[in-house]
Amino acid sequence: MRAVVKNGIGVFHPQGFLDGNSSTALLSIDDINATLKANADIILVSLKKVIFFNRNGLDTFIKMFNKVRSANHIIVGFCDYDTKKYQAIQKFYKDELTFSLFKTQEIANLFSNGYKNQEKNVLLYSDDKSQRTAIAIELHDNGHNPIVTQSQEEFLEKVKNKDAYDVIVDESYLGQMGQQVATRVTGNAIIYTLSSFLDAEIGNTFNIAYHNNSLNVGFRLFIFDAYKVVSMNVHALNFFSKLASAAAEYNATICFVGMTFEKTPMTFKETLEDAGIMFFEQMNDILENKELLEELGASSAAGAKNKRPLNKVIVSELANFVDATVATIEMMTNAQAIKEAANVDKIKIENPENKIASSIGFYGDIDGMVMLVFPIDIAKKSCELLIGESTDDLELILDTLAELVNIVGGKIKTLLSDENVHVDITLPRTYRNVQGLLEIAGDKKGVQVDLSFDNDKFLFFLTR
Amino acid sequence: MITREKVDAYIQKIPPAPQALQQTVLYLKKEELTKAAHSAKKDLALSAYLVELVNKPIFGFRNKVEDISQIFGILGVERSQQAVYNYMISLLSPVKWQLFALNRSSFYDLQAELSIKWQIILEHLNIADKDIQNAITLLPASIIVSEALFCEKLDDVKLLRSVNEIDLNTILTRLCNLDLFDICQIIAAKWNMSEKSAQIIQASSGVKPSEDEEINRLGKYMHLLLFFTLSKPEYINAGLNDFIDFQIEYVQDVYNDFAKLMEIS
Numbered sequence: 100m101r102a103v104v105k106n107g108i109g110v111f112h113p114q115g116f117l118d119g120n121s122s123t124a125l126l127s128i129d130d131i132n133a134t135l136k137a138n139a140d141i142i143l144v145s146l147k148k149v150i151f152f153n154r155n156g157l158d159t160f161i162k163m164f165n166k167v168r169s170a171n172h173i174i175v176g177f178c179d180y181d182t183k184k185y186q187a188i189q190k191f192y193k194d195e196l197t198f199s200l201f202k203t204q205e206i207a208n209l210f211s212n213g214y215k216n217q218e219k220n221v222l223l224y225s226d227d228k229s230q231r232t233a234i235a236i237e238l239h240d241n242g243h244n245p246i247v248t249q250s251q252e253e254f255l256e257k258v259k260n261k262d263a264y265d266v267i268v269d270e271s272y273l274g275q276m277g278q279q280v281a282t283r284v285t286g287n288a289i290i291y292t293l294s295s296f297l298d299a300e301i302g303n304t305f306n307i308a309y310h311n312n313s314l315n316v317g318f319r320l321f322i323f324d325a326y327k328v329v330s331m332n333v334h335a336l337n338f339f340s341k342l343a344s345a346a347a348e349y350n351a352t353i354c355f356v357g358m359t360f361e362k363t364p365m366t367f368k369e370t371l372e373d374a375g376i377m378f379f380e381q382m383n384d385i386l387e388n389k390e391l392l393e394e395l396g397a398s399s400a401a402g403a404k405n406k407r408p409l410n411k412v413i414v415s416e417l418a419n420f421v422d423a424t425v426a427t428i429e430m431m432t433n434a435q436a437i438k439e440a441a442n443v444d445k446i447k448i449e450n451p452e453n454k455i456a457s458s459i460g461f462y463g464d465i466d467g468m469v470m471l472v473f474p475i476d477i478a479k480k481s482c483e484l485l486i487g488e489s490t491d492d493l494e495l496i497l498d499t500l501a502e503l504v505n506i507v508g509g510k511i512k513t514l515l516s517d518e519n520v521h522v523d524i525t526l527p528r529t530y531r532n533v534q535g536l537l538e539i540a541g542d543k544k545g546v547q548v549d550l551s552f553d554n555d556k557f558l559f560f561l562t563r
Numbered sequence: 564m565i566t567r568e569k570v571d572a573y574i575q576k577i578p579p580a581p582q583a584l585q586q587t588v589l590y591l592k593k594e595e596l597t598k599a600a601h602s603a604k605k606d607l608a609l610s611a612y613l614v615e616l617v618n619k620p621i622f623g624f625r626n627k628v629e630d631i632s633q634i635f636g637i638l639g640v641e642r643s644q645q646a647v648y649n650y651m652i653s654l655l656s657p658v659k660w661q662l663f664a665l666n667r668s669s670f671y672d673l674q675a676e677l678s679i680k681w682q683i684i685l686e687h688l689n690i691a692d693k694d695i696q697n698a699i700t701l702l703p704a705s706i707i708v709s710e711a712l713f714c715e716k717l718d719d720v721k722l723l724r725s726v727n728e729i730d731l732n733t734i735l736t737r738l739c740n741l742d743l744f745d746i747c748q749i750i751a752a753k754w755n756m757s758e759k760s761a762q763i764i765q766a767s768s769g770v771k772p773s774e775d776e777e778i779n780r781l782g783k784y785m786h787l788l789l790f791f792t793l794s795k796p797e798y799i800n801a802g803l804n805d806f807i808d809f810q811i812e813y814v815q816d817v818y819n820d821f822a823k824l825m826e827i828s
Contacts, residue, residue, distance in 0.1 A: 100805075114809035115794035116827070124796035125804070148809045150790070150818060151827055 100125050102134040102142070107213030109139035110178065110204060114148035119155030128163050140173050140212050143201065147179035154191040164198055174199050176274055178207050185270045200272040209243055209266060210273075216242030219265040223247050224254035225272070233273050236427065236506055288320040288385075288392065289313055289526055294327035297335035308462055310342070313525045316460035316468050317539040319351045320395045322385060326357030336367050343374035352395045356382045413467050413561065414443075414546060416515060420469055420561055421548055423510035427503065428481055428552065436557070439549040446540050446547060446560045448472055451533035455493075457500045458536070459508040463522035469511070470540055471504060472533065472558040480555075493531065501527040570739050570746070573711055574753055584609055584651065591644045599643065600632040612650045612671075619675050641696045642682060648700040649674045651754070655707045662713045662720065662731075663706065664801040673803075674703045676792050680825070684784050687824055695781065698760035701747040702767075702789060706803070708746050709735055732807040743807060744768040769810030783817045786810065791825060 102109035111134075113125045126144070134142055144160050146152065157177070164175035176199030177188065188200060201207035208214045209221060221238055223245050225231045231247055238245040246264070248254040258267060291305075310321070331339075343353050354377045360368055368378065377395075379385055385392060425436045448454065455478055458470040473481070475496070482499035483489055490496065508524035515522055530536040545562030583606040590599035603609050610631055617634045618627055628634055635643045649671075656670055665673070681699040685691070709731070713720050716738055723734055736742045741749075748761040759778070766773040766782025767789065773779045786809075793804045814821075822828075 113804075114811075115790040115804060117794070120796045121794045121799055124799035148811050150787075150809075150811055150814070151822065153828075 100130050102130065102137075102139070104134060104137040104139050106208055107139055107211045108141040108143065108204065108207055109134035109137065111142075111144045112148060113144065115150065117149050117152035117156030119153075119159055122156045122159035126160060126163065128166060131163055131167050135167065135171055135173070141207055141210065142167070142173060142175050143178045143199075143204075143207060144176075145179040145204070146177055146184055149184075152184075152187075157188065157191065161198055174210060174274075176200050176272075178202070178204050180270075182270060196272060196274060198274040200270070200274075202268070202270045205266055206268050206271055209268070210237055210241060214241070219243045220263070221245050222254070222257055222264040222267045224251065224269045226251065227272075230272060232502070233506065234268065234271065236510075237273060238268075288322055288395075289318050290322045290324055292324045292327075295329050297328060297331040299332075299334035299338075301335045301338050305338070309523065309525060311345075312460045312462040312466065314346065314349045314351055316458055316525050317528055318526075319349065320354070320392070321346065321351065322354045322356055322382070324357065324382065325355050328358055330362035331367060333367075336370060339371055339376065340374040343371065343376045347375050352377065354379055354385060354395070356380070356385065410465075410563070412465050413563065416465065416518075416520065417546055417548075417561060419514040419518070420511055421559060423514055424469070424471065424507050424559055425550065427507045427510060428557070434552045436550045436552050439551055441546060441548045443544065443546050445542065445544055446470070446537070446558075446562075448533050448537075448558065449556075454533050455497065455500065456530040456533060456536040457497075457504040457527055458530075458539070459504045459527040460525035461508065461511065461522040462525070464520045465515075465522060467561060467563040469504075469507065470536060470545075470560040470562070471507070472536065472560070473500070474555055474557070477552060477555040477557055497529040497531060501529050504529075567740060569715075570708075570712065570741060570749070573708065574746075574749055584647070587647055588644070591640060591647060594640045596635045596640065596643065597632060600635045603631050603635075603647075609647070609650050612653065613646060616646055616649070616671065616675060619672065621672075621675055621679055641691075641693055642678070644693060645678050645682075645697055645700055648697055648754070649678065649703070652700060652704040652707065655704070655711075657707070657710060657714075660710060661717060662710055663803060665710075665803075669797055669801065670703065670707075673706075673792065673798065674700070676795075677702060677788065680788055680792070681785070683824060684788065684821075687820075688781075688784075690781075692759075694757035694759050695763060697756060698751075698763045699785065699788075701751055701756070701760065701764050702743075702785075704750050705743050705746040706806075708750065709743055709806075712739060730805050730808050731802075742768065744771065768807070769813040770808075772813070780817065783814045784821060787814045787818065787821045791821075791827075 100111055100113065102111045104110075111126055111130070113122075115121070117125075131142060142164070160177075167173065168175050178201040180188070180200075180202065185200065185202070189196070199210075201210075209219060221243050223231065223234055223238070224247075225234060231249075235245040235247050246257070248257055254269065257263075261267070293301075313321075339353075346353050353375070355371070356379045358368075358378060372378070385395070421438070425438075429436055453475045454472055455475055456470060456472045458468055460466070460468040478496055478500055479489065479491075481503055482496055504527040505524075508527065512522055512524055540560065540562060543562045545560050548559040548561075550557045550559060583602050586602040587599050587606070587609065590596075590602060603613065613631060613634050614627075614629055616622075617637065618624060624637075628637065638646060653667075653671065653674070656667060660666065660670075677699050682696065685696060690696075712735065713731070719738075720731070720734055723729060724731075732742050735746075744765050744767065747764040751757075751761040751764065762773055762775070762778050763781045763785060765771045766779050767785035769782075769786045773782060789807075790804075790809050792798065793806070798804060
């Protein structure tokens with residue numbers, strides 16, 4: 100099948116009934132590659148003329164999307180659907196929605212590189228708070244004016260005045276824009292998902308660079324969701340034993356959840372336990388046990404042994420890092436940032452009380468980590484847009500802060516990629532107090548930039 | 564440009580049915596199954612076709628059925644008639660398909676699938692009209708005629724499709740001022756089929772709805788059935804899925820009923 104390519108968006112138009120069999124016959128990886136050659140930076144499958152689809156039918160497309168997405172840094176997904184189809188997709192994928200959804204091609208246009216700076220007034224609503232923000236920021240980035248509505252009532256009220264907006268964005272979803280390895284992060288734990296047979300191939304599929312950088316950023320708890328693992332062979336056993344030894348150098352913990360040993364020798368479990376890996380039956384055994392979670396995820400000074408000096412390449416990109424951060428926070432707080440001072444030294448935090456922090460690592464052509472230290476009030480203000488209301492719940496603020504830092508990381512990635520510097524980002528981690536941050540970064544030299552937003556002090560630190 | 568004269572000439576060229584076949588059709592119309600079977604046996608090609616058809620998995624017989632009287636008995640008058648129509652159409656089938664990646668066997672499968680599912684729909688709708696039952700045979704027939712017409716301009720067709728994502732039905736209309744469903748109508752006339760059959764076929768295009776409510780409703784079911792069948796991988800690979808434009812809005816009101824009937828979940 101051939102795609103129609105317009106404004107940098109390649110759209111395939113299947114028609115009829117989509118199941119696993121028909122989807123394979125309709126679209127091939129060659130068709131997608133041909134579309135990429137036509138300079139498409141978004142590849143979509145239109146569901147306009149599809150009267151029936153099931154999960155298998157969509158999965159076939161998604162597998163192909165995943166093959167090309169990370170290699171080409173493109174947006175992939177579906178478009179042209181009605182509410183019923185949108186809800187069906189949401190139901191099929193729930194938390195695994197890795198691709199994008201655009202209700203119409205007109206909406207997809209707003210995110211295309213071929214359609215930048217058109218200054219469209221865009222009314223936006225998503226019932227998912229983080230989606231609202233992610234979409235707003237992308238729209239802003241692409242030179243449009245997003246008008247974000249925080250509730251469905253507000254949206255329905257505003258939508259009555261249709262003529263006031265060029266485009267109305269709802270029932271849309273921005274999936275991963277680039278490569279993402281870990282499925283999710285909760286608290287300060289990273290959860291990786293494993294499935295079927297674990298053999299020598301794990302060495303290729305597991306992104307060790309990502310994992311090492313997550314260690315470097317300060318993550319200390321890694322959970323392998325192994326509910327869907329059938330068996331493990333000796334090659335995989337060696338792999339995980341080595342991974343556990345490496346983690347031990349950082350005082351990090353590796354856990355396996357849901358792994359059964361029906362088809363794997365029990366001796367393997369003992370070997371892994373000897374290497375320091377912990378086994379749990381249920382994910383909630385860890386996640387709902389806050390004390391345990393805190394104990395396992397607690398950072399330690401061991402990170403300091405991996406001290407690396409800043410280098411010229413990173414410092415030369417400093418402007419990009421600061422710009423990405425400032426633009427994001429400015430948008431969130433609706434306040435202008437003033438740069439007060441910049442220094443190369445160890446991190447220096449004045450008045451450490453009532454401050455929280457977050458960090459995100461990047462790796463690839465260059466590697467390092469960005470740390471942001473916020474007074475709790477400015478953190479609250481920045482997060483208000485994401486949460487939709489003011490809150491004093493520290494957990495919620497920390498989670499939202501992680502999301503905000505994730506957005507900063509994504510922006511950095513885009514800015515660097517414009518200069519042909521390709522990096523991937525780790526998941527963000529948060530620190531409920533300055534002490535936790537200092538354990539990771541206390542001895543590291545880096546570039547510190549002090550910023551102020553409406554007289555609120557805010558600290559940016561770039562290090563390796 | 565393929566002129567209307569050329570299309571007519573092609574359809575006229577369809578060889579007259581052999582005597583045995585003509586008799587079979589005649590007896591089936593009179594609902595005289597024994598005499599029809601007797602005539603059919605004289606035409607060895609027709610007999611072989613009927614045996615092959617009825618033993619396809621879609622009919623679900625455990626043991627091979629070979630006796631023509633038995634086959635007509637199993638199929639009943641309407642389906643026997645349809646089978647014979649399908650045979651007449653298959654006589655036109657090219658030895659080598661050039662535009663659509665079909666062969667004798669996959670074409671027979673297509674005929675069989677459409678016929679059987681159409682029968683299921685009509686039974687569900689309590690319709691026993693033979694003309695309506697036979698209307699479905701026109702769709703595969705028109706695919707054969709289209710293939711022949713396209714082959715005359717194969718390079719043009721391929722060029723047009725390489726520069727633009729354009730459906731074959733539109734190309735067909737541009738080449739000869741007739742679409743797939745117009746061709747069905749001409750064939751229906753040639754085969755002395757009723758006006759009603761042609762009307763249902765035209766309605767099943769999804770773009771030429773009939774003013775007659777019943778015909779329109781049947782057209783919707785047929786449009787859906789066509790796409791349900793053409794969404795199977797073998798017909799997608801054959802290049803048939805994007806032959807015509809699927810009119811999703813047109814069929815919306817009968818879809819749930821259709822999905823239930825075809826056990827789509």
